[in-house]
Amino acid sequence: MNIVIKDTAEEAVRADVLVLPCFENPPSDIYADINAIIGGLIAKVINTKEFTGKHNQLTLLHAHGINASRILMIGLGKQAELTPERLRQAGGKAFSYARDLGCSDIAVSTMQFRTTLQEFAIATGAKNKQVVYFVEGGLLSLYRFEKYKKKENGKGLATLIVLDDDKGLPLKKIETVVSAVMFARDLVNTPSNDMTPTALSVAAQSLAENKKIKVKILEERDTKKEGMGAYLAVARGSAEPPKFIVLEYKGGKGAPLVLIGKAITFDSGGISIKPAEGMEKMKYDMAGGSAVLGVIKAAAALGLPVNLVGIVPATENLPSGTAFKPGDVLRAVNGLTIEIISTDAEGRLILADAIGYALKYYSPKAVIDIATLTGACSIALGNEAIAMMGNDQDLMEQVKRASEETYERVWQMPLYDEYKDYLKSDVADMKNAGGRKGSLVTAAYFLKEFAGTTPWIHLDIAGTAWNEKDKPYIPKGATGIGVRLLVTFLEGLCPAGK
Ligand code: BES
Ligand code: MN
Ligand code: ZN
Numbered sequence: 001m002n003i004v005i006k007d008t009a010e011e012a013v014r015a016d017v018l019v020l021p022c023f024e025n026p027p028s029d030i031y032a033d034i035n036a037i038i039g040g041l042i043a044k045v046i047n048t049k050e051f052t053g054k055h056n057q058l059t060l061l062h063a064h065g066i067n068a069s070r071i072l073m074i075g076l077g078k079q080a081e082l083t084p085e086r087l088r089q090a091g092g093k094a095f096s097y098a099r100d101l102g103c104s105d106i107a108v109s110t111m112q113f114r115t116t117l118q119e120f121a122i123a124t125g126a127k128n129k130q131v132v133y134f135v136e137g138g139l140l141s142l143y144r145f146e147k148y149k150k151k152e153n154g155k156g157l158a159t160l161i162v163l164d165d166d167k168g169l170p171l172k173k174i175e176t177v178v179s180a181v182m183f184a185r186d187l188v189n190t191p192s193n194d195m196t197p198t199a200l201s202v203a204a205q206s207l208a209e210n211k212k213i214k215v216k217i218l219e220e221r222d223t224k225k226e227g228m229g230a231y232l233a234v235a236r237g238s239a240e241p242p243k244f245i246v247l248e249y250k251g252g253k254g255a256p257l258v259l260i261g262k263a264i265t266f267d268s269g270g271i272s273i274k275p276a277e278g279m280e281k282m283k284y285d286m287a288g289g290s291a292v293l294g295v296i297k298a299a300a301a302l303g304l305p306v307n308l309v310g311i312v313p314a315t316e317n318l319p320s321g322t323a324f325k326p327g328d329v330l331r332a333v334n335g336l337t338i339e340i341i342s343t344d345a346e347g348r349l350i351l352a353d354a355i356g357y358a359l360k361y362y363s364p365k366a367v368i369d370i371a372t373l374t375g376a377c378s379i380a381l382g383n384e385a386i387a388m389m390g391n392d393q394d395l396m397e398q399v400k401r402a403s404e405e406t407y408e409r410v411w412q413m414p415l416y417d418e419y420k421d422y423l424k425s426d427v428a429d430m431k432n433a434g435g436r437k438g439s440l441v442t443a444a445y446f447l448k449e450f451a452g453t454t455p456w457i458h459l460d461i462a463g464t465a466w467n468e469k470d471k472p473y474i475p476k477g478a479t480g481i482g483v484r485l486l487v488t489f490l491e492g493l494c495p496a497g498k
Pocket of ligand 3: 264267285344346347372373
């Protein structure tokens with residue numbers, strides 16, 4: 001999309017639609033200049049209470065006298081209740097509505113934002129930040145996944161004109177992050193017959209278009225040499241070759257931060273097979289890996305001054321004559337042995353080897369893993385929050401701050417020492433599943449044993465990676481969660497890097 005910042009008057013801008021944001025119960029002289037030109041239409045819909053400015057309310061006006069073909073009024077809710085999230089949602093509602101109308105050029109007035117004194121506790125950076133959140137939600141809402149549809153929808157919005165005199169609005173940055181979110185959403189939405197481990201590795205390699213990103217793919221034989229017995233066991237049931245994807249982005253100095261993303265391109269449960277109902281959803285079991293690819297893509301495009309390594313172990317989890325089985329004992333890359341109780345607890349196995357590999361080759365400053373790891377995550381938190389656990393409270397506080405800023409909310413769960421007992425095995429160092437009780441936490445506890453003393457955070461996105469229903473700026477399907485959260489977290493690590 002072509003995004004321009006123009007210091008043009010509302011009535012003069014040429015566009016298919018002119019968006020006018022309004023707080024709740026607007027004064028009847030709001031947008032008085034335009035109102036006068038178009039014969040009082042704005043005052044009319046306000047006086048008749050057709051439009052009250054309630055949050056996310058939309059009213060479309062066809063008007064003569066101005067250069068824009070239409071006016072779209074969008075409610076921001078009460079001024080005192082304005083938050084970044086309310087702005088994102090309103091932006092999402094307005095942009096997707098305009099797109100669905102068939103508009104190509106959209107202009108947004110920032111007049112109301114300019115006269116707002118509302119300060120966000122967590123907002124930093126440019127003045128007029130309000131419009132940046134509005135545009136962020138707007139752009140995120142435009143996502144569509146239609147590569148398998150016969151009829152293409154309309155072309156979509158081509159140009160966004162932000163009516164403002166501040167050329168320094170960080171809209172390029174927003175666009176960069178949004179396109180990384182869309183990249184992740186596309187990978188997750190693509191069904192597993194096309195999004196194989198090989199296809200995911202090809203997508204990862206495409207990131208090397210940016211010369212600052214190096215991509216290395218470890219083939220099955222390489223991971224055998226490394227002794228990744230846990231990862232390889234999961235891969236054994238599938239005819240698709242597994243790909244252990246490693247990305248490096250060097251933007252800074254010192255030990256890297258390692259991001260690890262679970263990429264089970266399809267999780268049938270393996271021999272511990274899942275019920276048929278809803279199994280088609282298990283194509284999204286690679287949302288963590290996709291988020292990591294999105295974060296690296298965005299971090300490199302923004303030139304963030306950090307050293308990053310992304311590790312994305314990719315494989316399918318299928319039952320077959322060669323599949324691993326309950327009762328098997330595996331040896332992970334760090335030497336720990338694991339008794340398999342359920343082949344459906346496969347995510348922690350591939351993550352264990354990824355963490356082991358990270359510690360062996362990178363001596364990381366910290367490790368963050370992101371994974372659709374447990375059904376219990378959505379039982380506990382529904383679709384509203386990422387479950388976070390880790391061994392470093394300071395680092396977790398930083399992720400919490402990023403989560404408040406982005407509204408990709410995290411909620412911390414405990415990792416008490418007592419959970420260790422849940423994973424005690426009679427034959428091996430650990431078992432891979434500790435039963436139903438506390439299974440969100442025991443999954444994380446399992447990973448903690450592999451992280452050792454390295455600062456580490458686990459993010460379970462099983463409840464948040466997929467939307468059953470359209471939300472104002474996240475359409476049904478893959479959400480791309482984790483990309484905005486982690487990019488914002490990384491920005492927080494480098495205050496100069498905004
Ligand atoms: N990929 C699933 C977790 C999942 C379930 C993600 C539903 C998204 C939606 C994971 O591999 C899994 O099967 N976990 C098991 C673990 C159990 C066997 C200990 C679970 O949570 O049921
Ligand atoms: Mn599973
Ligand atoms: Zn899984």
